[in-house]
Amino acid sequence: xxxxxxxxxxxxxxxxxxxxxxxxxxxxxxxxxDSNPYSRxxxxxxxxxxxxxxxxxxxxxxxxxxxxxxSVAAEMLTRCGIGRLLLYDYDTVGMTKTxxxxxTLSGINPDVALESYSLNITTVKxxxxxxxxxxxxxxxxxxxxxDLVLSCVDNYEARMVVNQACNELGxxxxxxxxxxxxxxxxxxxxxxxxxxxxACAPPLVVASGVDERTLKREGVxxxxxxxxxxxxxxxxxxxxxKYLLKFGQVSPYLGYNSLKDYFPTMxxxxxxxxxxxxxxxxxxxxxQLKPAxxxxxxxxxxxxxxxxxxxxxxxxxxxxxxxxDSYQEPVAPVTSGAIDDDDLEELQRQLDALNSS
Numbered sequence: 001x002x003x004x005x006x007x008x009x010x011x012x013x014x015x016x017x018x019x020x021x022x023x024x025x026x027x028x029x030x031x032x033x034d035s036n037p038y039s040r041x042x043x044x045x046x047x048x049x050x051x052x053x054x055x056x057x058x059x060x061x062x063x064x065x066x067x068x069x070x071s072v073a074a075e076m077l078t079r080c081g082i083g084r085l086l087l088y089d090y091d092t093v094g095m096t097k098t099x100x101x102x103x104t105l106s107g108i109n110p111d112v113a114l115e116s117y118s119l120n121i122t123t124v125k126x127x128x129x130x131x132x133x134x135x136x137x138x139x140x141x142x143x144x145x146x147d148l149v150l151s152c153v154d155n156y157e158a159r160m161v162v163n164q165a166c167n168e169l170g171x172x173x174x175x176x177x178x179x180x181x182x183x184x185x186x187x188x189x190x191x192x193x194x195x196x197x198x199a200c201a202p203p204l205v206v207a208s209g210v211d212e213r214t215l216k217r218e219g220v221x222x223x224x225x226x227x228x229x230x231x232x233x234x235x236x237x238x239x240x241x242k243y244l245l246k247f248g249q250v251s252p253y254l255g256y257n258s259l260k261d262y263f264p265t266m267x268x269x270x271x272x273x274x275x276x277x278x279x280x281x282x283x284x285x286x287x288q289l290k291p292a293x294x295x296x297x298x299x300x301x302x303x304x305x306x307x308x309x310x311x312x313x314x315x316x317x318x319x320x321x322x323x324x325d326s327y328q329e330p331v332a333p334v335t336s337g338a339i340d341d342d343d344l345e346e347l348q349r350q351l352d353a354l355n356s357s
Contacts, residue, residue, distance in 0.1 A: 062150065
């Protein structure tokens with residue numbers, strides 16, 4: 001009973017550490033002063049990398065798994081000024097991992113709205129809570145649902161649960177992972193209906209019917225290398241920022257081999273015979289809307305091409321470069337006039353005098 005009371009008190013303290021959503025300043029200043037934590041982030045907008053960096057305050061991101069990758073990704077997004085961060089994990093470190101993360105992250109950036117969910121998403125009740133939280137309105141009333149889910153879990157079962165939830169909701173998500181020997185990892189973008197879901201191309205060991213839980217050897221644990229975790233977390237958050245703020249190219253799949261500094265990339269199309277019914281349904285919806293998307297993309301390209309053709313030169317400038325389609329006649333040299341006979345005779349006398357001397 002005393003232990004339960006202590007746990008409740010710890011959770012209460014964690015809640016007190018969370019910022020009041022009503023007090024959160026939704027504006028980001030670009031003023032370059034030491035007291036402004038956003039000046040360098042807003043510089044991305046001034047340099048033309050991002051159209052409107054301040055929009056990051058409008059986005060919500062869910063991170064499932066607050067471990068080696070998830071905790072680093074959460075800190076990076078907090079420092080980037082994400083508007084709302086939902087954290088999911090069932091493990092404890094003296095207190096729940098999610099509450100511990102909320103305490104730390106709120107100290108780093110109190111402007112971020114943080115939500116803690118200490119639950120196991122692989123249970124029926126946990127899955128229902130997880131699914132509902134991804135659709136629920138934020139505590140400050142600014143957001144409904146989430147814009148992106150980041151999966152940072154370390155087992156296939158949890159990944160499949162995230163996959164199922166996102167397929168049901170049509171929710172875009174990114175998956176990440178680090179190998180058992182901790183020297184390689186990957187990130188992957190999953191858009192329901194458009195790209196392969198996690199069930200479309202399962203790992204070979206899972207597809208062969210082997211129970212993943214039997215692979216864990218007694219007394220042997222997977223390696224953990226903070227540097228690999230940090231690299232994968234960095235790649236994951238970088239891809240997330242590009243996706244949310246619409247800059248650069250979002251990688252559909254990016255691998256990382258630390259032994260050779262090798263970064264393979266690939267694209268994975270959805271499997272029409274996927275075992276996940278929700279994935280098949282999202283594929284049908286995607287194909288139905290494809291003509292409209294293609295027409296919109298074509299119209300956009302034509303508009304951009306038309307805008308380029310209508311480029312006008314500054315007033316008074318007719319052409320920047322010579323017209324290569326027409327031959328330009330060479331300009332004849334201008335002469336001062338014909339040379340008369342008296343001048344020729346004078347020149348001849350001068351030559352004769354030079355030859356005789």
